[in-house]
Amino acid sequence: MKPCFIFGTRPEVIKVAPVYLYFKNQGENAIAVATAQHREMMDMMLQVFDMEPDYDLNVMTHNQSLNSIVARVMERLEPVLLKESPDIIFVQGDTTTAFTAALCGFHLSIPVAHIEAGLRSGDLYDPFPEELNRRLIDVASKYLFTPTKRAKENLLKEGIEEKRIFVVGNSVVDALEYVKSKIDMNSYRERLVALDDYILLTLHRRENIGEKMRSVLRGIAQFIDEVDLRVVFPVHKNPRVREIVNQEVGNNPRFILIEPVDYLQFLSLLDGARFVVTDSGGVQEEAPSFGKFVVVARQTTERPELIEAGFGLLSGTSQESIYKALIEASQNRLCISENPFGDGKTSERIYKITRGEGI
Structure with a gap:
């Protein structure tokens, strides 16, 4: 063949x-x-x-x-x-x-x-x-x-x-098994952030760029100011994404803005996070392998298995809906271990x- x-x-x-x-x-x-x-x-x-x-x-x-x-x-x-x-x-x-x-x-x-x-x-x-x-x-x-x-x-x-x-x-689960066999997650993470408790954030999707992304960031900022948490945010290279991020949270000390990370670095951040906020499809699949709850900052998801299995929720993109979803995520305790993917x-x-x- x-x-x-x-x-x-x-x-x-x-x-x-x-x-x-x-x-x-x-x-x-x-x-x-x-x-x-x-x-x-x-x-x-x-x-x-x-x-x-x-x-x-x-x-x-x-x-x-x-x-x-x-x-x-x-x-x-x-x-x-x-x-x-x-x-x-x-x-x-x-x-x-x-x-x-x-x-x-x-x-x-x-x-x-x-x-x-x-x-x-x-x-x-x-x-x-x-x-x-x-x-x-x-x-x-x-x-x-x-x-x-x-x-x-x-x-x-x-x-x-x-x-x-x-x-x-x-096949993302195959990829994760490959990576887990090769690296020490803790050592990778410590090279990036000196934090023990944080939310991991990724935002880049095309349809969110603009006011939706601004609302998501405002909702997160509102939440972390109340609960004294940090957000680790590898910022996408897209110039429009960077402009919005810098305007909305660039001066907020609770947002730890870092350059895009490689796959191993990202998985180490995922492994150490309290939970994840993302508009990515792939992250929705990767998080269950690490037992992490996911707030999906989108209007729809093509991966409803994540929600049905109890690993996440669909938050929408308004400031209010993001804020409410983060409160729920912070209180969530996963009761299952089987990966739906x-x-x-x-x-x-x-x-x-x-x-x-x-x-």
Whole structure:
């Protein structure tokens, strides 16, 4: 088998890497293609997993638009696929890279495998453009590897044939097991912050940038002023995000603003946090592996399993709703231990299915 794994962002590398490495360890002639949709953060993740792409499309430009990313990925990926003639293309999640790679593969009649298929928020514009991307990828894919039974049910409701759908768990759990075996979380964390009790915050999602993000930060500021807590906040590189953060909380000593961290550093911060506030999809999946409660600062989530399993709540983005959610999170005591997103054997299952061996 000659599989081709295509990725371009930090979250994609996290979830593609364990699958790619499993295939390589089985002796498969696996090819890694990086689009570098997010150059710096993608490169940081490749170092964590000791991966070196066979091809780097280097598509990122300053102030890039979604359409420009699609155009550059399509133009630069097709010659690679024509040259290598892979038997199957693997894409992950819902990025512009994943969507464009799936479309390119479909145009070339190369089977597409979608890692983390079937996620749905129910709102085509939230998250944007991810919700549309993931739906289109699922339509174009031969193999739909869903992280949960609910994701499979989403696909069945849309009329996708059951024979194309496989519940395999989420490869992020595989990635976390890989990392936990390699580092001392405490030593990593101590190099970043000298705190024993804090909230971990991440904010970057496109649809939150603007007044929603300002309201989230104001709600958090209101809460931590009352309870005497600190917030550790790795601030995204996006200039618009940084402008808002600096204006709203740049002078608030309770906010510990730090530069973006690599994956190992982030997991060490997650491991030490009291709970997490985030608009990220990936963090919603990572937190349960560390037993952390999550306040999801969004209007919708395509990962309702987190809420149903008791690991989080959906707060919305108004100052009042964030404030109330933080009060509830501070009082929360998790009563379950089972991770709703998997057991760390997703990569093995994907390998066996694509090799025709079943689960």
